Amino acid sequence: MLLEVNELRKTYATGFEALKGISLKVNKGEILALLGPNGAGKTSLISTICGITNPSSGSVIIDGYDISKNFRDARKLVGLVPQDITLEPFEKVLNTINFSRGLFGRKKDDALTEKILTKLSLWDKRDSRIMELSGGMKRRVLIAKALIHEPRLLFLDEPTASVDVELRQSMWDVVADLKKDGVTIILTTHYIEEAEAIADRVGIINKGELLLIEGKASLMQKFGQKILKIELQKRLNQLPKDLSEKNVKLSDDGLSLTYIYDTKQKKTGITKLLSNLSNSGINLRDIQTDQSSLEEIFVNLVKEKAE
Amino acid sequence: MNFQAVKAIYFFEMARFFRTLLQSFVSPVISTSLYFVVFGTVIGSRIQEVEGISYGAFIVPGLIMLSVMTQATSNGSFGIYFPKFIGTIYELLSAPVSYFEILLGYVGAAATKALFIGLVILATAAVFVDLKIMHPVAMILFLVLTCISFALLGFILGIWARNFEQLQLVPLLVVTPLVFLGGSFYSVSMLPSIWQTITLFNPVVYLVSGFRWSFFGNADVPIFVSLLAISSFTVVCVIIVAWIFNTGWRIKQ
Incomplete structure (x- = not known):
């Protein structure tokens, strides 16, 4: 010390x-x-x-x-x-x-x-x-x-x-x-x-x-929210019902999905999401994840304390 | 004791003095010469003698005191005010230096400069008038004590001042008038009796008188009173400085 x-x-x-x-x-x-x-x-x-x-x-x-x-x-x-x-x-x-x-x-x-x-x-x-x-x-x-x-x-x-x-x-x-x-x-x-x-x-x-x-x-x-971005093979007009209830969003062009999850949680829900996609017959082209920067963490933290 | 730091501050300050040699050295020589020309030669030719001494010689101790007091005050105040003003004081405060060492460095340098100027004026004066110093040891003692005490006063002012105007305020509006009215250019006995009494409230009278005694052997007030005055003034300044350091007044908010 x-x-x-x-x-x-x-x-x-x-x-x-x-x-x-x-x-x-x-x-x-x-x-x-x-x-x-x-x-x-x-x-x-x-x-x-x-x-x-x-x-x-x-x-x-x-x-x-x-x-x-x-x-x-x-x-x-x-x-x-x-x-x-x-x-x-x-x-x-x-x-x-x-x-x-x-x-x-x-x-x-x-x-x-x-x-x-x-x-x-x-x-x-x-x-x-x-x-x-x-x-x-x-x-x-x-x-x-x-x-x-x-x-x-x-x-x-x-x-x-x-x-x-x-x-x-x-x-x-x-x-x-x-x-x-x-x-x-x-x-x-x-x-x-x-x-x-x-x-x-x-x-x-x-x-x-x-x-x-x-x-x-x-x-x-600890504070990082992660964003999972899934690119699809084919355009999707509407999200399947069991997906739209979750934190999943379909892009305007219908070619990608985004899912925001918290790494602090025990279950991130990724496995479920992927199996749901597969069950609905949606084919994936690519998957990527983004982690929030310290800047976002910082802004969130200061905001949280102020509330 | 961090002697290395005292040395560093002292020589850093002295370097400033030598860097501005024209301002620090030439200007007191010129102004002293002017005083001699105007007071000593022009006015002095109409005044026969003061207490058995030619007027030109009579004003020498007062002239030295005038410069030494104003220079010690302004150097002492500037030395510590400048780091405060530009912010470099952070370095002093975060270094393993005690307040006493900071004081020793700054006041030591300011007093040295004032002493140097005092001796330069003495040498200049010797060119114009015939000078004899009756009590050289006392003369040096008075000179050194005055340099130190007024450098301490300057140090206090430098810490107190919040801007350059305040920094100039006391040397210009207090020290200079007190020195002029303190018998630098006249003997207190030449004043009307009511003013002789009033003038005794001016602390500078005691310093000039004592200093003049060391030259000519006669004084307006007894020599021990002069010594007591300069010593008390030094002690008062030291007490104020100690208080400033203990409280961190205007240094560590």
């Missing part, structure tokens, strides 16, 4: 309750994606864990160190890439990175700096001033700053917000490399494909509550 969050609450001075008792555990080497709409509390959660805001109550333990009692030991393990691009515009890339390392009590390490900057394609820009860099480069500078003290737990707050497709892919590659090195990563995003592409587990946050946290595959399975 690398991170343990217990009943974490945060109420701002304005009375706004950003976190309503969040508890979660993250294992070493894991990638956890926190999904949620804007204002869900993702950034508040990260800020509180990292020490940027004080929690109202609850505790956070990082690798056995409490963030308030052993803040030095706890924070040494953590790297943070913030959501907004916050960099001193007049500083040079190399200086701002060395500054970050210094803050973590570490002496300059030229070899490591070169390694990280090269990995993030920033080595050529090391003597450029921040204001001369493009948006994507600035974001990579933020990542370099977060990695320069060799954290074991890395927070990426919306790492690919307003980032082009190519850069997004390269970010994912960086994340994959870090995982190989055993770094635990928690990222927030509202791009579901991001969570789908790189996370091991997915947590869904809405209105300061953790609605669920699950392995990506089991989450998809």
Whole structure:
């Protein structure tokens, strides 16, 4: 266990309750994606864990160190890439990175700096001033700053917000490399494909509550409705009576059937459906199934909780 | 103690100072020279002596104090306000750095800059007037304490300020008037008696007086009162800073 969050609450001075008792555990080497709409509390959660805001109550333990009692030991393990691009515009890339390392009590390490900057394609820009860099480069500078003290737990707050497709892919590659090195990563995003592409587990946050946290595959399975699409050999004018009572629909052109079923159910009804079709003398051309994406799962879940 | 972090903050701040060398170094030299030309030469030629000292030399301690106080305040406030303003403060707050170390880095750098400027003005002044420093150790002590305490004041202002206007407010509307009215360019004994009393409520009087004593050996108020004043001011600033850090006021909402 690398991170343990217990009943974490945060109420701002304005009375706004950003976190309503969040508890979660993250294992070493894991990638956890926190999904949620804007204002869900993702950034508040990260800020509180990292020490940027004080929690109202609850505790956070990082690798056995409490963030308030052993803040030095706890924070040494953590790297943070913030959501907004916050960099001193007049500083040079190399200086701002060395500054970050210094803050973590570490002496300059030229070899490591070169390694990280090269990995993030920033080595050529090391003597450029921040204001001369493009948006994507600035974001990579933020990542370099977060990695320069060799954290074991890395927070990426919306790492690919307003980032082009190519850069997004390269970010994912960086994340994959870090995982190989055993770094635990928690990222927030509202791009579901991001969570789908790189996370091991997915947590869904809405209105300061953790609605669920699950392995990506089991989450998809748990909430996934599947659609069975059956293409027919011959046009069908009307559904046989015993089929129309079920969740089966005939397409307008009469050449295909769709059946929506729930993988959570013990009986999916597929066997029955197929034998009914065969009994009615309907010949099939092809069968395919579709699983709902995390996006659909997410929308359904948030809607469900609101009702 | 995370010395590496203190060093990192200190030198990061000093780098800003050297990057803006023109603004940080040349401008105080020019403005001091102007003061000497206007006050020292033009007006000073009509004033014989103040307490047995030529007017040009008399204003040197006050001039140094004026710059040191305003520079320490504005450097101290800008140093911490800027990261707050552009958002890089997240890095300080999430690093294994204690508040004391943050303070040491920022206030140390702001005080160093102010001290540097103070010494530059002293050197510039020596070009214009004949200067003798009677109590050099006391002079350095006063100078350093003033740099530190006003850098602390600046640090408090930097945390308090929500925008650049507020950041300028206290240095411009409080510190500068208090220094001008604090006997920088005159002796308190030259004032009408009612103003002599009123002026004693101005804390800067004690600092300028003590500092002038270290140069010329005479003062408006007893030297120990001056020392007490600057020490109390430092202590008050430290208490406020400690409170800010304990509550997270305007840093950690």
